[in-house]
Amino acid sequence: MNDTKNNPAGYSIEEGNAASRNAYNWSKKTFANRSGKPGEPAQDLDGGFSNEIRFGAERLGISSDGIGTKIEVAERLNRYDSLGYDLIAMTADDLIAAGFVPTNLSNIIDVNHLDYDVVDQLMRGLHDAANFAQIAITGGEIAELGNRIGGWPGAKMNFNWCSTAIGVLHPSLAQPLSGKTAQAGHVVVALRSPSFRSNGYSLARKTLTRLFGENWHEAPYDGPDQFANWGEAMLEPSLIYSPGVAALLDTGLPLHGVAHITGGGVADNFKRVLKNGLGAVLDNLFEPLPSMQRLMELGELSPETAYLYWNMGTGMLIVTEEASAAAVVASLRASGYLAQVAGHLTAEPGVTLRVGSAELRYE
Numbered sequence: 001m002n003d004t005k006n007n008p009a010g011y012s013i014e015e016g017n018a019a020s021r022n023a024y025n026w027s028k029k030t031f032a033n034r035s036g037k038p039g040e041p042a043q044d045l046d047g048g049f050s051n052e053i054r055f056g057a058e059r060l061g062i063s064s065d066g067i068g069t070k071i072e073v074a075e076r077l078n079r080y081d082s083l084g085y086d087l088i089a090m091t092a093d094d095l096i097a098a099g100f101v102p103t104n105l106s107n108i109i110d111v112n113h114l115d116y117d118v119v120d121q122l123m124r125g126l127h128d129a130a131n132f133a134q135i136a137i138t139g140g141e142i143a144e145l146g147n148r149i150g151g152w153p154g155a156k157m158n159f160n161w162c163s164t165a166i167g168v169l170h171p172s173l174a175q176p177l178s179g180k181t182a183q184a185g186h187v188v189v190a191l192r193s194p195s196f197r198s199n200g201y202s203l204a205r206k207t208l209t210r211l212f213g214e215n216w217h218e219a220p221y222d223g224p225d226q227f228a229n230w231g232e233a234m235l236e237p238s239l240i241y242s243p244g245v246a247a248l249l250d251t252g253l254p255l256h257g258v259a260h261i262t263g264g265g266v267a268d269n270f271k272r273v274l275k276n277g278l279g280a281v282l283d284n285l286f287e288p289l290p291s292m293q294r295l296m297e298l299g300e301l302s303p304e305t306a307y308l309y310w311n312m313g314t315g316m317l318i319v320t321e322e323a324s325a326a327a328v329v330a331s332l333r334a335s336g337y338l339a340q341v342a343g344h345l346t347a348e349p350g351v352t353l354r355v356g357s358a359e360l361r362y363e
Contacts, residue, residue, distance in 0.1 A: 061100030084126030106139030179273030193315030
């Protein structure tokens, strides 16, 4: 079944990447406004989801993102206290992927109408996630926008939630991590993701609606995980990786690139740190989550489609030297994360994923 050509998620990753590149090109035209002044942006970090801004000797990173359509799952279940982990993970992990230790976050909640209890749950969860990531929440706004904001019709409050985070370049680094110092033969270490994170929900929701109808969140879940229904399976919060990677940077072990696996799947995100014509073979990634495997089976989704839109159990990839790989894995495990060597870099461009009986190739 060739389900990729029919655009099963309802949107185009290629068009999204093209639009992002165009938007960034317009943004770069403003960099000269701060040249030689406080707030001067870096000129050489194209391709990432955060950028460097300089204030004298201080080098800060800045990143913005949101939760996306995972919000609808929370609206369906009337459960909001875990979304803060998703919000912080999206920006904090983009920062640490470039070597910036997250420090502060500002957020904005756009709502159709205000519900005090829902906002209280959201902010309680954000508080807990910020404590986990050691971030201070230092700004925010709630904007009531009426019918400009939509969502699940039965929800107490429809909303969209986005944030901007800043961080400071880790003192062990002379420059942000971008992948430009990576070489063929370097080793790739993977960090396991215990959830869909906040990505790939358009494909997941579209598939679940096709299988179970409009109230798919109430459909019994029959995978090996302990979820009562598909709504619970899809609401599992994102794991925040920034504390573990910051602790890894504290060790002084050599890191040459970090990829945060978000929308666009494993290969598309990892290619962002593959500079100088390098490629990679990833033949020991984590197994896809049981919920992902079950959704693939029920929805008859090919591995090509699933690995294109979902993280498939791998939330971050770290490039290090072969001699340091074991120590990198040990440091991450000591911080409480599941980590393993997943592959290596090659002199030939392109990313090859060997997963189960399939070999997926991305140029």
